[in-house]
Amino acid sequence: MPEHAADDTATAAPDSWFIYRGTGVPHSDIDELLPPPPPWRVFSEAPADGAPEDRSATPEDHRARTYRPARSVVELINAAIYLRRPVLVTGKPGVGKSTLARSIAYELDLGPLLHWPVNSRSTLSEGLYRYDAIGRLQEANLRDAPGPPHGDRTADIGRYIRLGPLGTALLPRSRPRVLLVDELDKGDLDLPNDLLDVFEEGSYTIPELARLPDEQREVEVFTDDHGPRATIRRGRVVCHAFPIVVITNNGERRFPPAFLRRCVRVDIQPHDSRALAQIVRAQLGEEAVAAAEPVIERFLAKRSRDDIATDQLLNAVYFAMSGVLGDPGGQEAAEGADAHTRERLLEALLRGINAMDPS
Structure with missing residues (x-):
């Protein structure tokens, strides 16, 4: 087994927000645990179980409608x-x-x-x-x-x-x-x-x-x-x-x-902090702007060193707002494993685009 695989697998209990747990034990908790998708990842195709199709909620339409x-x-x-x-x-x-x-x-x-x-x-x-x-x-x-005629x-x-x-x-x-x-x-x-x-x-x-x-x-x-x-x-x-x-x-x-x-x-120049806040507001609503401020600051700091896309910021803000790691403001996630997990995930979501970027 690789060295890195022995540090946190098998012995650690799955976190309560995990859908995929890596335990090899089948379960059907996805219906209860999986929240609605981000607005820019809502697709129009009707599922096989016959749920109604919403053609007004395609990812392309959402991106176009909220673009500023x-x-x-x-x-x-x-x-x-x-x-x-x-x-x-x-x-x-x-x-x-x-x-x-x-x-x-x-x-x-x-x-x-x-x-x-x-x-x-x-x-x-x-x-x-x-x-x-x-x-x-x-x-x-x-x-x-040879055979029956096939038409012209x-x-x-x-x-x-x-x-x-x-x-x-x-x-x-x-x-x-x-x-x-x-x-x-x-x-x-x-x-x-x-x-x-x-x-x-x-x-x-x-x-x-x-x-x-x-x-x-x-x-x-x-x-x-x-x-x-x-x-x-x-x-x-x-x-x-x-x-x-x-x-x-x-x-x-x-x-x-x-x-x-x-x-x-x-x-098109990269967005400044004000423009980024407007994008977050258009995509996720007014309540997301306050929670996005520290994420935007981290995003701008990383962008000064490497290429990083605005949709990465939106992914990070949406995940921070989802509540799966505690309160979106961070008060309930300030201690213990949740705080460390939150930090690792935000760092990964805001990783630079360049393949050689180790951060």
């Missing part, structure tokens, strides 16, 4: 909307870059956020559309196989094309959609320049549809948001209302000047 950007950020977002230009949002991890896009979509009632998470393998084509050529070929072979469904090429988040955002609509291009700095070096042409033209072509004969000039394809199929004419998509594009950047590399000059650039 600085006035300077609001000003620049409005400028980008007026100018029909993409927004390039820079800031440290956890300051709310992605949540800003969700807030815009939620507040303006522009439908579900279209989300394109970029990685090192992402390409412009992936963001625009995907064509399942192998699936179409397999179904064609199945149609031609393969004539509908649109069944094998699904628009990506960028391609869906550029569909011609009277109102714009909100597109989040998340962490563009993780993508290929050529991707920003590839995006420039699409953003400047507000259009793109699907070659597989452009080559079809005149009698197939209109094709219905699937969209990234799983809504009704969209009609593409002669393989060409031209937007009507330019989407509100929010591009996040963690500052890992520089972008080409031609790309930067076509974006409205927003730099």
